[in-house]
Amino acid sequence: MAAHFGRRLRKGAATTAVAAAAVAALSASQGPGVTHGNHGTPAAAGATSPDSAPADSATGNSPYYTDLPPLHSPNPSPSTGIGTPVSQGDAEAGIPATVLDAYKKAEAELRSSKPECNLPWQLLAAIGKVESGHASGGRVDADGTTTTPILGPELDGNGFALIKDTDNGAYDGNSAYDQAVGPMQFIPSTWAWAGRDGNGDGKKDPNNVYDAALAAGHYLCRYGWDLSDEGDLHSAILSYNDSQDYLNLVLSWLEYYRKGTHSIPDGTGSLPGHRSDEPRGASPDPSPTPPKPPKPGKTPPASGTPSPEPPATTPPSSTPQTPTDTVDHLADAGTATLTAMAGDAFAERISTRAETAADKAVGKVRIRFTLIGDTDTTFTGGETVATVVTDSTGVAVAPALQAGERTGDFTVHAVVVGRTTVAGLDYHAGVTPRAADTLARTGDTALTCTPGGEFADQVEVKATYQGAVADKVAATATLIKSADDATENDKGPYFKDADGKTVRTLTGLVTDANGLLKLPKLYADDTTGTFLLRITTTGGATLTVELTVAAPDTSASPTPSSSPTA
Structure with missing residues (x-):
C-alpha cells in the first residue's frame, strides 16, 4: 500500500x-x-x-x-451561521x-x-x-x-x-x-x-x-x-x-x-457522485435518489448510474454454473471430539468438506457454521455464526470455539450458503464444568481449638489444574467422621450459617480468580479429639485437613506453694 x-x-x-x-x-x-x-x-x-x-x-x-x-x-x-460561507x-x-x-x-x-x-x-x-x-x-x-x-x-x-x-x-x-x-x-x-x-x-x-x-x-x-x-x-x-x-x-x-x-441537519447531506461500478468518465446524476425496492428477481438501477435496456437483438444470457451449484453434500473432514472446560478454548476446530455427487472436492464455496442450543459458547470474536470459504481441497475450517460458563451439550450446524437443497451437517459439542486436580493448604499452621471456643486460623486452600490456577471451580467442605467414612460428623468442629446455626457441610463454594478458597471460621463444641475436614472439587481434587480440639495444657503452669508456718 x-x-x-x-x-x-x-x-x-x-x-x-x-x-x-x-x-x-x-x-x-x-x-x-x-x-x-x-x-x-x-x-x-x-x-x-x-x-x-x-x-x-x-x-x-x-x-x-x-x-x-x-x-x-x-x-x-466550522461556523455555519447565516451569511457565513462554508468551504x-x-x-x-x-x-x-x-x-x-x-x-x-x-x-x-x-x-x-x-x-x-x-x-x-x-x-x-x-x-x-x-x-x-x-x-x-x-x-x-x-x-x-x-x-x-x-x-x-x-x-x-x-x-x-x-x-x-x-x-x-x-x-x-x-x-x-x-x-x-x-x-x-x-x-x-x-x-x-x-x-x-x-x-x-x-x-x-x-x-x-x-x-x-x-x-x-x-x-x-x-x-x-x-x-x-x-x-x-x-x-x-x-x-x-x-x-x-x-x-x-x-x-x-x-x-x-x-x-x-x-x-x-438530517437530510441535508450531499450524496457522493461517483461509484466503483461506473464506466470511467461517466457523468453522474447530480441529484441521485435511493433506488426503490426491486421486485423479486429484478435488478435495481445503481444509485446515480443509468440503467439502459439491452438491445433487443441481445439474446438472454444463461446463468453461469458456480462451484456452489455443484455441491451435492457436506462431509466431515476429520473433526475430533469437541469438548472443553468452561471458560477454555476448544482444542479442536470443526472441518467440513464440500463434495459433488461423485465425492469430489468443491472449492470456493461458502459454508456457514451456526451454534444451536442453550449455550454461551461462541466462535473467536464473540460471534455465534461464522462463514468460511472452502479451500482447494473443499475444506472449510471454522474459527476456534470459545467455551462460556454454561455447561452442557450444544450443536454446530454447517450449511452451504445459497444451496438450501443441500442437507446441513451437525457437529455435537459439549462444555464441562471447571475442574481442579490438586488442592493444597496455603499455610502449615496447626489448626487447634479449646472446647467451646473458635479456631484462630481459617482454612485456606489453593486449587490447580494441570499445574495452572483453577479459578471458578465449585467445591464442597464437609466435617467427616473418619478417613474411611466420609459421612458428615455429628459432633466436634462446625461452621455457622447466616443465622448462627451449626453447619458441618458447606456447598456452593467457588475458588476465586487466583484459585484460592478461604473457608468461614470454625468453632468447637465440648467434644475433644482429632477431627477431619474434607474439601472436594469438581474434577476430583480432594484435601483432608486435621483439626484438634483439646483442653488447655496446664502442666507447665507453676503450682502455688503455701506460706511456711512459724
Whole structure:
C-alpha cells in the first residue's frame, strides 16, 4: 500500500501530509489507464473472481462510492451561521445528526463490550460515507431508519460477486440474488449473523442506521482485532470489501474525519457522485435518489448510474454454473471430539468438506457454521455464526470455539450458503464444568481449638489444574467422621450459617480468580479429639485437613506453694 500511517494508529496522530499521500495514492489507482478486475481491485493485484467473495464479506464486494475527501483538513469547529460561507472542506466534514449519533453510540457500546478492539467512530463514519453517503445524506426518520431503502445491485455474477438469494428476499426484496442492504450495505447472508439491535426496539434492521452501525462495529471487531494496530485495521477494512482501492479510500476518509467533523441537519447531506461500478468518465446524476425496492428477481438501477435496456437483438444470457451449484453434500473432514472446560478454548476446530455427487472436492464455496442450543459458547470474536470459504481441497475450517460458563451439550450446524437443497451437517459439542486436580493448604499452621471456643486460623486452600490456577471451580467442605467414612460428623468442629446455626457441610463454594478458597471460621463444641475436614472439587481434587480440639495444657503452669508456718 502506498500510504502508511505508522505501526500503530492513534487518534489525531497522522499528519495532513500522510492523509494527502493516501488520497494521492488512491487518485492514481483510479486514474485512466489502470485495468481493473471485479470490485475495483487492480487486476495486477489479483482480483477475486465473481464467485469467490471473501468468507465473511459484509458487502459481498458490492460497489461503493469513490469520491475522495478534500485535500485540506476540515475546520474542527466550522461556523455555519447565516451569511457565513462554508468551504468545501467544511461541507464534506458535516455528518447528518442522527447518523453521527449512531456512529458514536456504536463506538461507546464497543468500548464497553470489546474494549480491546479500540474502534473509533470515525472508522464507521468513513465506511458509512463510502458505502451510502451517510444513509443518502441522512435521509432517515426519527428512529434512524432510512426513509427509502438503500440497495446495491443484485450480485448475479455480472461484473460482481455471484451470491444467490439467501434470505428469500426478506431484506432486499430479491428472491433470485442477494443485494447489499442499508446504510452500511450488509448482504443478507452476513446480516443473518452480524445483525444487531442498536436502538433498543427489539429488531435487527439493516435499514436502521443505529442497528447497522453497531453491526458494522462488531463486524470490524471480530477475530480479536485491535484497530489501533495498522495490520489489524487493514484486515478489518478489507474484510468489509476486499479491494485495495477500497482500503485506501476508507483510510483517507478515516484520517479526514479524525481531523474534525460537525453535525448537520438530517437530510441535508450531499450524496457522493461517483461509484466503483461506473464506466470511467461517466457523468453522474447530480441529484441521485435511493433506488426503490426491486421486485423479486429484478435488478435495481445503481444509485446515480443509468440503467439502459439491452438491445433487443441481445439474446438472454444463461446463468453461469458456480462451484456452489455443484455441491451435492457436506462431509466431515476429520473433526475430533469437541469438548472443553468452561471458560477454555476448544482444542479442536470443526472441518467440513464440500463434495459433488461423485465425492469430489468443491472449492470456493461458502459454508456457514451456526451454534444451536442453550449455550454461551461462541466462535473467536464473540460471534455465534461464522462463514468460511472452502479451500482447494473443499475444506472449510471454522474459527476456534470459545467455551462460556454454561455447561452442557450444544450443536454446530454447517450449511452451504445459497444451496438450501443441500442437507446441513451437525457437529455435537459439549462444555464441562471447571475442574481442579490438586488442592493444597496455603499455610502449615496447626489448626487447634479449646472446647467451646473458635479456631484462630481459617482454612485456606489453593486449587490447580494441570499445574495452572483453577479459578471458578465449585467445591464442597464437609466435617467427616473418619478417613474411611466420609459421612458428615455429628459432633466436634462446625461452621455457622447466616443465622448462627451449626453447619458441618458447606456447598456452593467457588475458588476465586487466583484459585484460592478461604473457608468461614470454625468453632468447637465440648467434644475433644482429632477431627477431619474434607474439601472436594469438581474434577476430583480432594484435601483432608486435621483439626484438634483439646483442653488447655496446664502442666507447665507453676503450682502455688503455701506460706511456711512459724
